Amino acid sequence: MAKKTKASVKKEPPVILVTNDDGVTAPGIRNLVEAVKDLGKIVVVAPDKPQSGMGHAITIGQPLRMHKIHTAENVETWSCTGTPVDCVKLAVDKVLHRKPDLCISGINHGANHSINVIYSGTMSAAVEAAIESIPSVGFSLLDYSLEADFTGARKYARIIVEKMLKTKSDKHTVLNVNIPSVPVEFLKGMKICRQAYAKYVEDFIERQDPHGRHYYWLTGEFVNFDKGKDTDVWALANNYVSVVPVQFDMTNYVLKTKLEKSWK
Amino acid sequence: MAKKTKASVKKEPPVILVTNDDGVTAPGIRNLVEAVKDLGKIVVVAPDKPQSGMGHAITIGQPLRMHKIHTAENVETWSCTGTPVDCVKLAVDKVLHRKPDLCISGINHGANHSINVIYSGTMSAAVEAAIESIPSVGFSLLDYSLEADFTGARKYARIIVEKMLKTKSDKHTVLNVNIPSVPVEFLKGMKICRQAYAKYVEDFIERQDPHGRHYYWLTGEFVNFDKGKDTDVWALANNYVSVVPVQFDMTNYVLKTKLEKSWK
Secondary structure: OOOOOOOOOOOOOOEEEEEOOOOOOOHHHHHHHHHHHHHOEEEEEEEOOOOOOOOOOOOOOOOEOEEEEOOOOOOEEEEEOOOHHHHHHHHHHHHHOOOOOEEEEEEEEOOOOOOHHHHOHHHHHHHHHHHOOOOEEEEEEOOOOOOOOOHHHHHHHHHHHHHHHHOOOOOOOEEEEEEOOOOHHHOOOEEEOEOOOEEEEEOOEEEEOOOOOEEEEOOEEEEEOOOOOOEHHHHHHOOOEEEEEEOOOOEOHHHHHHHHHHOO | OOOOOOOOOOOOOOEEEEEOOOOOOOHHHHHHHHHHHHHOEEEEEEEOOOOOOOOOOOOOOOOEOEEEEOOOOOOEEEEEOOOHHHHHHHHHHHHHOOOOOEEEEEEEEOOOOOOHHHHOHHHHHHHHHHHOOOOEEEEEEOOOOOOOOOHHHHHHHHHHHHHHHHOOOOOOOEEEEEEOOOOHHHOOOEEEOEOOOEEEEEOOEEEEOOOOOEEEEOOEEEEEOOOOOOEHHHHHHOOOEEEEEEOOOOEOHHHHHHHHHHOO
């Protein structure tokens, strides 16, 4: 009997789960699928409607539904009534029935640098995957427009997905990748960064309905309080693709040590 | 003219913002207000309906409304249509018109230890306050029942709020406090902990509607993968009140250093 050599074992292609928060029909997710389509078996499970700003919300009080839709050739695509985090959970348990090799989320229409990582449905889906021991990456382009140019974002999404598939990442790895909205030839490459302390300073707009009752629209001005040159905000302002490694252990260890002494 | 001595300057009472995710009429928030009512000027801005599992969601696509309701004597209380995070943002910008001295969230009906910090509306409200430079604490009782006994939770909520008001905390301080559901005399005191790596392992329940279409209910079993004795899960299992200092910088610095070398 012939001995099985390493080369003769047919290697299954990696399974890549794709999701987002702008909804399954958004140009961003279509561009992401197209950028990496030949790198593995792609399965898309994404929200049926925009879910921006949903953070790490999950659906407890209502049931969820999913249905198959056609988007790209040979790409199994499911439209789901839940949040981005629900999509990851459902994909693993009811679509794939296994953990995918990689989860990618996006490409988000708009920035998810600095504190946005915590409000973003795109990034929360990636974080959820990492909680479930699936290495993951969230991609965001600094352009809200539906007609945005995804050339640069696609280029770096492919580079990073190839890197992730080639190297064995820790199963809890999450990367938050943001791409400046400039022509691809102006991009200076990738920079590994920390999350800047930069945030929206809120200013609700107050209006009155025809019955004289007040209502409020959330709005705000983005302010960078962080002057460091090692942050994602700095990198993006200088035409780098920012890559922030993210973790879901939210313990403040410095304060923990302090309180252990002072709360005695 | 008499010199103003330190004692003659009338000190304004501290302003304490109270919110939650179980809704403004939940027993948990009523108990929290009663526990700390005499420690400052209390203002409640909380969701008008249950918002458990909303994580750090914010409302972008719809306007928000608030209206004043009567709950406890001398406690200004607002019921808000938004998420817990929206409530904090609106409270600061449109109710208080200033930053409160402290924000407290809860008392949640049910545990928010370990990974729950990331799904919890209660904790996300507290984290939002810290992002806005307001020291904050989230309180959760390990009992889902509306008839839960809040005696122990009230006792420790008061101890911790007094501590926070007495000592000058860093403005980004967030504490995640969980209280075991045991009679108060069994509580062994507080323990400063780290967030355990413990999580729900999902298992969606699949059903069919009368038209033959599938729908899914999120459910799951809680599993502790973390055997450390310095975690919140360990502390709670041993009848300690767990106190985890939380941060909103989600950068994984260990992985950052690694990638800076290997991605060259």
